[in-house]
Amino acid sequence: MLQDPSSKYQPFPPVTLVDRQWPNRSITKPPIWMSTDLRDGNQALFEPMNAERKLHLFSTLCDIGFKEIEVAFPSASQTDFDFVRQLIEEHRIPDDVSIEVLTHAREHLIRRTIESLQGARRAIVHIVNATSKPFRELVLAMSKADVVAMAVSSVHLVKQLIAEHPETEWVLEYSLEAFTATELDFAVEVCDAVSAAWDATPHNKIILNLPSSVEVTTPNVYADQIEWMHRHIARRDSVILSVHPHNDRGTAVAAAELAVMAGADRVEGCLFGNGERTGNVDIVTLALNLYTQGVSPGLDFSDINAVARTFEHCTQLPIHPRHPYAGDLVFTAFSGSHQDAIKKGFAAQKPDSVWNVPYLPFDPADLGRSYDSVIRINSQSGKGGIAHLLESQYGVVLPRRLQVEFSGVVQKHTDNHGGEISAADLWQLFSLTYLDTVKPVQYVEHHLFEHNSGQSIRLTLEIDGISHVFIGEGNGPIDASVQALRGIGMDFKVRSYEERSMDCSADARACAFIAMAPFDSHCEYFGVGMDTNIVTASIKALVSGINRLAVNAVSSG
Known part of the structure; x- marks a missing residue:
């Protein structure tokens, strides 16, 4: 039995935001998407991707439509440094795609990072620095003033180094690691100091990233934090406000959606929620959630099976069969009542009309999925699913009373044999029961x-x-x-x-x-x-x- 948690864990304090606006808003356009599959996602793997798999995934991300892709942590390893150089020297980066690289706020790491980017058309230098009280006191042994000074000096160094490479269009991103556990007044102090050091303007914007490095509270509190920062940071018209939600509490998708309602312009995440611990926010789910609300997400998942198989090959991670939108069973109904409702919905659905099929909030065809696997038969299945398969696969439209009769035959078969019964096996059972009877x-x-x-x-x-x-x-x-x-x-x-x-x-x-x-x-x-x-x-x-x-x-x- 779990112990009483009240003496060990304390609820996260609410944000003072009495006139919050995000609950009244809807998302009407997609955020700027940034894929960190090749950096955050890669460092979370049992076995990091080799160059071949990273190139394959990079190409897929470009095909999907990502315009910003974090490709490496070049100051952390020679492998990552070489991968950045390969992308640039082999001209593998499309003209409309910006690569991004991560570095900690340390002079030698920043210098190595800028070196890796020489010759790039457009590059985002992503500096990360922890700002929360536990990090300041337990990890960094730094005061608030020390943290601000480190941030500002890092920005000045980047400006100095990039001045030597005018052939590249440079963008700065600054992340307040552990933002969700950082005092908001201090977070805005760091952000304002960084944007001032960068000389951010509407024509030279800075990306300020406010990650839930560890998800420590409910999504509504994260939304409050983002709206508070959205209202209080200086130079708001010169700032791209970014979020990078992690999924420690299993609510990263909700946190990201509410953060966009609260004023975030940009979302960082990974395909299918890969990333450290429980993962980053799942961009596939976020994008397709938008799509189901009639908002074009700007990312192309019209062949979701190909994307899923590429992801599994490159990361060596399986996608759960019930994963939203992409899982092999996500459009599959075994339950008899579900199957009956889906069958009736398909029968009523008119071409080019608003999608309205019970239990299917999303048309599988939009993702390149067929209807063949929507209804599958096992011991939990009912007459509706059985009738649908016989009609869709073999053109046999059963009278309702025959549906009831044959479902009993199928139920007996699946109870005796266990497991799932395929459409072909279902047809064979129907034929043996009704069509091939020759005795007496x-x-x-x-x-x-x-x-x-x-x-x-x-x-x-x-x-x-x-x-x-x-x-x-x-x-x-x-x-x-x-x-x-x-x-x-x-x-x-x-x-x-x-x-x-x-x-x-x-x-x-x-x-x-x-x-x-x-x-x-x-x-x-x-x-x-x-x-x-x-x-x-x-x-x-x-x-x-x-x-x-x-x-x-x-x-x-």
């Missing part, structure tokens, strides 16, 4: 002829392997067939009859469904027949029903 009666052929004012039929059947001919008369071929089949010695009544075409082509097969019951029983069983001729399909359905009556009579007896 097997259809051979029939001949129709007029008789008086009605219809007569000469029906040839095999019963237990012996050929028999039966004659029947009725007001039509189906009634005549029913009368002929009474000659086999079984008393039955036809409860209902339906026929449907399986497609619209000239040689389309017809499908007939006949519900039958013994005269002395209320137990109803369906027979199903298929043929290019509707009369033949109907006779086959009658024979199928008789066989099912016979089999069930034996099993119940």
Whole structure:
């Protein structure tokens, strides 16, 4: 049992922001996206990516549409330094993409970082410096004044070094590491000192990044912190306000969305939430959340499977099958009630109309996903899902009562065998149950002829392997067939009859469904027949029903 947490953990103090505006806002345009998959994401891997995998992922990020990509921590290792040089010297950076590199606020690290970027068309130098009280006291042993002085001196050094490389368009990003645990008045002091040292203007903006380096509170408090900074920092028109949420509490996506409502212009994160500890904010989820609200996210995930497979290859990390939007099972319903609702939603959905399918807030086709895996069958499935698969995969539209009957057959099969049943296995089970029934009666052929004012039929059947001919008369071929089949010695009544075409082509097969019951029983069983001729399909359905009556009579007896 967990101990009483009240003496060990204290709730995070709220922000004094009585007239907060973010709860009344909506996101109407995407933020500036910055992918840190190759830096923050890479350093979180069991085995960091080699050059080949980093290049592959970099190319994918460019194809998706990222215009800012943090590619390395070049002062931390020769491998990262060499990767930056490879991107620049081999001209692998598209003209509309800016690479970003990280460095701590130390002179020798900053010099090494600027060296790695020589010859780049446009580069973002990202300096990070911890500002919270625990870091100041426990890690850095620095006062507030010391922290501000370090930040300002770092900016001055960057300005000095980049002046020697006018061929590059330089942008500065400054991150207040552990911002969420930093006193807000001190955070704004550091930000204002840094933007003043950079001489930030509307034409020479600075990126001020306010990360939840460790997620320590609820998303609404983070939004309050961002709105407070948005209101109080100097030179706001010269600042790109950025956020970098981590997912320690599992609420990074919500924190990022609320931060954008609170005034953030830019979001840093990784594909599928990769990153230190529980990960960075998931940019795939953020972007597609926007898309579902009718806002174009500026990132292209129209082939989400290709992006997912590339990510898994490059990082050697699996994507959870229930991951939002991208998981292999995220558009899959096993539950019977879910399947029924989805089936009805698909039937009602009109092309080019607003998407409105129950349990599917997102059209899988927009991500390049097919509908084949939306409904899958296991022991939890119901008639709606089964009917959907037979209709979508094989063109067989089952009457509702037959849906109920066959779902019991499927349930028994999955209970006995366990696991999932594929569409092909489902069709095989349907065929064995209804279409391929030849015992005790097997259809051979029939001949129709007029008789008086009605219809007569000469029906040839095999019963237990012996050929028999039966004659029947009725007001039509189906009634005549029913009368002929009474000659086999079984008393039955036809409860209902339906026929449907399986497609619209000239040689389309017809499908007939006949519900039958013994005269002395209320137990109803369906027979199903298929043929290019509707009369033949109907006779086959009658024979199928008789066989099912016979089999069930034996099993119940």
